[in-house]
Amino acid sequence: MRMVPGYVELVEILMACAYADKESYFDSVSEDLGVDFKPGEELVRFLRFLRDDSNWPIKVAVNVFSEIKDSVIFFCDMPPSSGKIVTVEETMESLKNDFRGKARCVVESILLNNLNFSKEEVERALGGDLNIVAEAVDRASDLSENTTWFITQLVNFPQQSQEILMFALTVLKRYYEDSGLRKKNLGCINETMESFGQEEYKEVASGFLELYGVTARDESPLYLLLQNTLQYPGVRYAYACDKQFVVLNNQLKQLEEIVNPYITDHILRLFLKNFSDPTKMQIMVAVSQEPRYVDELAKLLGLSKATISYHLSSLGELALVTGRKDRRRIYFSLNRKRIESIIKRLEAFYEESDDSWK
């Protein structure tokens, strides 16, 4: 499979919107992942612009971009070749020219990646059976009203959706620029692109796919999209319209540590910290018995779905649990291989013969 590392600026805007929408959630996950994330002054400015803006399309866009950011990325063209940058202006230009085509990919991605449709169901839906979409959207209780509204608009009123989207993008782009976030991110990204070779990207990306149990498709290129806004992107892998991508942190060194099969002290401590949390421990015990989905875990533990989802995010980022799609649900199971190597590392502590601790 061909891997194409690159940079799509809109991804950064989506990240900033996600943070604006769910700040405490991102902070909790960052804390679980042992990343000391504090928004820089540029991001703080961006958040302030959003807060001060009372335009409803902006409010809706921030909420929608946050909830289905992986699918929104399909509005963009992918980098034409390795190390290339797709600017926000380029994305907007291309949207003007082919909104319908792009919107179709976004809907396909929503069905596949957000509503967990099977490939066959997606074909049926896109073939004209829009009832399936409406029905599924209605039942998707973890999507907000804004998001279900946006999806419906996208399917039924492409013309109006385009206008709203272009308006929101124009405003968000201005905030992105005026806050200084654009300049900052471009600077950091250029630095990474220069210091990281093609081979290193491949190595990190392969480790990433293996660690998170992602099966990418061999027939299409895999885009490795970098982002610099957040320490934890909250998007992993998405596929639609014969395109596939993963979103990687700009801090590739940090990512390298996580994907490395060698368990460092830091990774061991993160495991201990997360496993010592009573809810996370309960979730891990529950998914060790059999694969389970969010609603099921929520009922079992007597907690809200949002709480369960947050804990699963952290456990998933640390590769302690993995998810598998089946009949519109994601079933989570324990990543036994990973945990086995972590426990081995803990055991090395008291096994005299092992001097790896010295």
Place this chain on the structure above:
Amino acid sequence: MIAGYFEIYDLTMAIHFSLNTGPVEKVLKTLGVDYEPTKELIDFRDTLLQDGEWTTRMYTTFMNELGVMAPILFPIKQKMLDGMIVTIEESLNISDEGLQMIRERFIQVFADRRLKVSHETLIKMLLEQPSEVARAIDTIEGISTDTIWFINQLFFFPRTAMDFLVANTLKILKLYEKSGLRELNLKTIRNYLENQSSQKIKDAFSNYLDYYDITPDESKPLYIALQNSVSHTNSGLMTYPTFHLLIMGLEEVTQDFSGRIPREVRLQSLLKMLSDETRFRILKRLNTQPVPQKRLVEFTGLAKSTISYHMGLLFKSSLIDIDPFSNIVSVRKETLRKAAADIRNLLAIKEKKL
């Protein structure tokens, strides 16, 4: 197993708290124990710390650093009984006979724990090579010159040592009384012992053993001494040549260890302690070689009080052993082994045989 109240230990705890207030409170807070020192204890601490006399400094330093010696220095004359209360006055022993006994016992512990030689060898050394013994005392790590002075006195001038001990105990006792802490402690303990069966204390002790995963040698008698000064704290199980002793906080009996602590809760608190970066580094260092606390201060570059806070937590999680006599800290590998096994059990991850 005999449970009672030996007032001198309550005073020892109050002195310990006075000299280590920050770390003691921080440890309990981190462990989620709702602890508020009594007004009386704070009063006691404040007058004690204000007392600028050198004898007070020497006495409190010694009692703080070698609190573990208290049972030797203040022997109980009566036959030990369940529910017994022994006051400080009753445990001051200055007869020639008592003096000899105290010195003898001290020699025994010192030979056994510090020099790793027989009792007889040390007695011979004291007669023939006193300077060797003095040198050995100097090498005890983590104790101050005040404590070294006192141990030397006890070996070579036992009468002076005991006079010093008795005079200063009585002096500190006045502060203890004046602060109201003595009355409060005695009243609380009397009330507890009169109204509850000693079985409750024994149950708490058994929960304590289960929690720390300790199996004491059953051939020796075991004494549980209550204390109320810092009511959520214990001394850790101390082993002497002829007995075991645990000084237990009253609220540990009535609350903390009143029921068996579920395995998962225990595991959670243990893993949380282990996941902290500083403590993890300390354990890694100790894993290569047990060292005295003082070395950990040098190794981590942290303040002494920060180290004693981390030691307190690691000790309360049963991750380390601290030899109370030499101050040497070592990793309790058994606790780690059990933790790993518990994780495997909970998640049903079997150990792969090679």
